[in-house]
Amino acid sequence: MPNAAYLIIVLVPLLPLLGFVILGLFGRKVVKNYSGGLGTALVFFSTCIAMWVGYDYFATGAGPDGAYHAFKVLNIHWLSFGPGFSIDMDLLVDPISVMMAVVVSFISLMVHIFSLGYMKGEQRYGTYYAYLGLFTFSMLGLVLSANIFEMYIFWELVGCSSYLLIGFYYDRPSAVAAAKKAFVVTRFADLGFLIGILILSFQTKTLGFGELIQMLGPGGQSIADGLGVPGARGVFLGFPVVSWGLALIFVGGAGKSALFPLHVWLPDAMEGPTPVSALIHAATMVVAGVYLVARLYILYANAVDVSQLILYVGVFSAFLAALIACTQSDIKRILAYSTMSQIGYMMFALGTGSSGNTSGYTASMFHLFTHAFFKALLFLCAGVIIHRVHSNEMKDMGGLRKQLPLTHVCFLIACLAISGIPPFSGFFSKEEILSAAWQTNKFVYGLGLFTSGLTAFYMFRLYFSVFWRRAPGIATSHHGATQLNHGAIAPNHGATAAHHGSTPLSMRLPLVILAVCTVFTGFIPFSHYITFDGRPGETVGPGLNAIPPVATALLGIGMAAWLYKKENSRPQQAAEAFRGLYSFARHKFYIDEVYLFVTKKIIFNGIGRPAAWIDKHIVDGLMNGLAKGTAAVSASIKGFQSGKVQDYAWFFFIGIAGLTVLFIYIYT
């Protein structure tokens, strides 16, 4: 039912789109120098509207029964396939879409502001802001979609803008390769998503989320059931067809959310500008898969097999990524793996629903919410550090706490939040996830707990390596070569500091805002607003079950401090002691190599090369043969065309004589 009260939410995605159009058309010349300000202003208005709608919805939107209902705003038949079946362009206003709209527009605003300083003087400044606008539009469209096909369209748009932004520095071969990899891997997963959509819509003859849940959910009856279409809701390879559809949709989500084994693109995606990593590859786009599963949560909770799949894929991704993150040395890659790990948390929280315990839904959305803030904060801090040090490698950093005091504090807050130390936001959400896991599956709980300890360890390994480890005031040169003389201040220190100057306000402001959010968002009574059925749940404060996660996190921090706070040989010794595991994890468990083996050796050799041979020799050969035959025949008979009049007269005469003989022979 269209609801005019929330119609203004249409502007939330449309304003960034306007920015994209203006900056895309005129950003290179006419408004080049104002493009940052223009883009930021549009996203600012968009954020204000999103927040206003969010406030309005959560303050007054609850129905008479106290539940938050879903409203369909805007109802446009976009592609009509016949009576009763069309692809629509609707906007859905319900608790999670409003929450996501606020988060996405807010993080996008922060990144826009941060980029004003970070990307200043960049050659393609206007283009950058145009791409950011396109991304913001697509992501907001994705979260506000009211039907699964509309979501798929925005899903691909998001993938496209992610591709553009990863490959923003297109003169670097590594960035081009990373963009291509991200596009191909997610595209591969999206194939699963599309097939899943087709299966589900075949079952129900509808695409809307509400109708899908109603028909396929508990007590629902799909149209295929009613018509008695043979095999429509049957069993395929031992699993119900609907489960196959849901599992394939989950594959799409897993690709976008970088879950094992489709995570390979995310670490490479860090080739893009750092604010982009903060926006797309940490806070917003990569949680699209989680959001998708959450949208169809009731269906997943009813399909036990798929729930189990989600549970184990999620927890395994979380664990694997945490292990890899412990051994990496590139600051952005560590953050990328930590993103993958945290998304694994959100995903397995959604997988806990099959046992009738729905607290995982709220926990997952809560973690998504808090994670967006602290992970964006971490990436923006990393942006400041990289801006200062001109290197991504941890070995070029160290002792930065005096040079970047504000960044130091913000980074520390974010690290504490991601490690789950109270009272920072990550503590609350992670604790909820772990307690949901405890009620469902003890093994998953154990692995999640261990991963949370690992998270604390690798985050503080990063923190100590960047901000402590060395005496403060040791500047690093432009090329990242480190001045190792601890005693004397490096001679070029003054010059370097003067050159870099202080971090501009536009880069400091988002850090402060996000740090404040990171500290306080944990206190939002989330379960009051967001539950799977819209009814406010009771708010359970963290109780005794909060002790194990905090204890493991503290243990991890302690380990990290012992190993990395001062420059010493303990990390090397630890790496030696676990040499096998260490080198295995350092090479990311050779998953990239396995992919390369499968694609290059098996697919290229087994399918690609034979197909190319057939194309080259048989398909092309047929056409080439035809052309060559024609050419050969004409070459052999072109001698008749001698240009000599008497030859032509001869042919003419011989022809006539022949005809004469023929006619005489016939008529007599």
Add this chain to the structure above:
Amino acid sequence: MNQVPLIHILFVSTALFFIGMYGLFTRRNMIMMLMSVELILNSVNINFVAFNKYLYPEKLEGVFFTLFIIAIAAAEAAVAIAIIINLYRNLRSIDVETADEMKF
């Protein structure tokens, strides 16, 4: 009056025709070729007149055709000589072998 038999006249015209043909194929000089064409046309004229006279004496179509052919032959000679003059201006020759620009 002792008439010449038709068959004799046809022999003459056939001989004339093949002399013309021979000239057309063997002469390299374009003026000579034009003259050969005139021989061929005149052999046809003889045929027309002979058939008219011997087979259909009461009609005049063969004679009229002959007059037409003479007129056309005159026109054709004018055109052909114009072409030959143009070719001569371009090639400095009226040898038919040199005018072979239209080959493959």
